[in-house]
Amino acid sequence: MDASSAARAWRDHLQRLQSLRGAQALLAWDQQTGMPPAGAAARAGQQALLGELAHSWAIDPEARKLLDVLEASDEATHQRMALVARREVDRAVKVPSALVRRLSEAHSAAFGAWATAKQDDDFSAFAPHLRTVVDLALEELGHIDPDRHPYDVALEAYDPGTTIATLRPLFGRLKDGLVELLDAIADQEPIAHVPLPADVKAQRALNVEISEALGYDFGAGRLDVAPHPFTIDIARQDVRITTMFDPDDMLVALGGTIHEVGHALYEQGLxxxxxxxxxxxxxxxxxxxxxxxxxxxxxxxxxxxxxAWMAPKARAHLGPDAPDARTLFQQSNRVDRSLIRVFADEVTYNLHIIVRFELELALLEGTLAVEDLPEAWNSAYADVLQVDVPDDRRGCLQDVHWSHGSFGYFPSYTLGNLYAASFTKAIEAAHPTLWDDVADGRFAPVLHWLRHHVHQQGRTQDAPDLVRAVCGDRDPVADLLDHLWGRHGAMYGARR
Ligand SMILES: [Zn+2]
Incomplete structure (x- = not known):
């Protein structure tokens, strides 16, 4: 078979697979937004069936033969298609099905045990499950590639092109810079928390108006409520977002909605x-x-x-008690050494991630035993964030990730912040009127830049290469620290 026929056949194969995965996504969306609780058991069965079908299609030997042809093609796109496909297919093929079953059983048992242990603040009830999850993860990663560091193999599932060797220096410099900024802010007058309650229906209308203004296409998406907000793509023209409204704090939904709009704009622009x-x-x-x-x-x-742009809109929807621009800005950016990652501000957030990166790496390397995790966690928080962790519920049990065995996922959050900082600098350079445009509610030039430089590139390159191609040799750590000093440092009157 010649390369173009193989490429055509491979695209047909992927189109079928994407349709099936879209159907799975729709079931998952429904489960988290509107399914009656009694439907859970049947839904689990439906998802398992579709999951098995998708897996068998994904590893289909006939389809995989096409990859050999694409790999040997002299067209760069064909070679890239084969490389990107192999990364995933190889993972699926190399892990023995008995181990896949043990992994899935261990993860669902560990998830249940984690939820209970968190509620009861009882790490010892979760520890044996976590030990099993770590052991099985190492077994799985060893099957995928016994010659590389297991954490590098784990990272590749989320961020191809990123390794421990690239993360260590980035995170090390970032940590030092953040601690310095945090100390400088702590020397200044603190900014008090001001509650910003608002009617939920009015909040919803405000969030919809903002999402539309940013460029989210409601003709190809929708906004619903979910306890853990997420974005899900059912098809290119059907990318849905969710948010959560807190009647006592309008900033919860606002930050959450804009975050998911950002994910959705990427999906809608691929x-x-x-x-x-x-x-x-x-x-x-x-x-x-x-x-x-x-x-x-x-x-x-x-x-x-x-x-400044949003304050009048907030007033129009929420009434005369709506916060003014200054209050919105201060409350959105106040800095606090806190315990919980998901509530952390922009300055401390990455320190929460760096702590997790170091601990999960030590767990996989075997230099940290599972039973010693709470102590290691607490001492890292005392050292890096200078907070005392009062219990494991607000300590090492707070996040769900490790119960799924999702080691190597946490760094994505900080990589995202680093890339975003460099993109911001690049956009400022390309559009000197950026902030005037934002103040006037003109977001199209920004979206256009992202569409062209990021969204439309899809997976034609690995992320580190794409960022380098777009931003040149910008230093993302310097860009992020510069942004934080310029916004948070300045707001508190802290000097570098
Ligand atoms: Zn996100």
């Missing part, structure tokens, strides 16, 4: 036409995905210019 169904028409990595959500949520949504 390449069509010649790249459609090649496997290169997808997000380049989790870190790059997170850069899009963080860019809109933080760089744009928490900026002074955005708050």
């Amino acid at each position: 390449p069509t036409g010649a790249l459609e169904h090649t496997g290169l028409d997808r997000a380049a990595s989790m870190g790059l995905h997170e850069s899009q959500s963080r860019f809109w949520e933080n760089a744009i949504g928490r900026s002074e210019a955005f708050c």
Whole structure:
């Protein structure tokens, strides 16, 4: 078979697979937004059946033969299609099915045990499950590639092109810089928390108006409520977002909605036409995905210019008690050494991640025993964030990730913040009127830049290469620290 026929056949194969995965996504969306509780058992069966079908299609030996042809082609796109496909197919093929079953059983048992242990603040009830999850993860990663560091193999599932060797220096410099900024802010007058309650129906109307203004296409998406907000793509023209409204704090939904809009704009802007169904028409990595959500949520949504644009809209929807631009800006950016990652501000957030990166790496390397995790966690928080962790519920039990065995996922969040910082600088250079545009509610030039430089590139390159191609040799750590000093440092009157 010649390379173009193989490429056509491979695209047909991926199109079928994407349709099936879209159906699975729709079931998952329904489960989290509107399914009656009694439907859970039947839904689990339906998902398992579709999951098995998708797995068998994904590892289909006939389809895999096409990859040999694409690999030998002299067209760069064909070679890239084969490389991107192999990374995933090889994972699925190399792990023995008995181990896949043990992994899935261990993860569901560990998830249940984690939820109970967190509620009861009882790490010892979760520890044996976590030990099993770590052991099985090492077994799985060893099957995928016994010659590389297991953590590098784990990272590749989320952020191809990123390794321990690239993360260590980035995170090390970032940590030092953040601690310095945090100390400088702590020397200044603190900014008090001001509750910003608002009627939920009015909040919803405000969030819809903002999402539309940013460029989210409601003709190809919708906004619903979910306890853990997420974005899900059912098809290129059907990318749905969810948010959560807190009647006592309008900033919860606002930050959450803009974050998910950022993810959705990426999905809605991925390449069509010649790249459609090649496997290169997808997000380049989790870190790059997170850069899009963080860019809109933080760089744009928490900026002074955005708050100035939004304040009159907030008043129109929420009434005369709505916060003014200054209150919105201050409350969106106040800095607090806190215990919980998901509530952390922009300055401390990455310190929460760096702590997790170091601990999960030590768990996989065997230099940290599972039973010693709480103590290691607490001492890292005392050292890096200077907070005392009162219990494991607000300590090492707070996040769900490790119960799923999702080691290597946490760095995506900080990679996203780093990439977003460099994108912001690059956009400022390309559009000197950026902040005037934002203050006037003109977001199209920003979206256009992202569409062209990031979204339309899909997975044609690994994220680190894409960022380098777009931003040149910008230093993302310097860019992020510069942004934080310029916004948070300045707001507190801290000097570098
Ligand atoms: Zn996100």
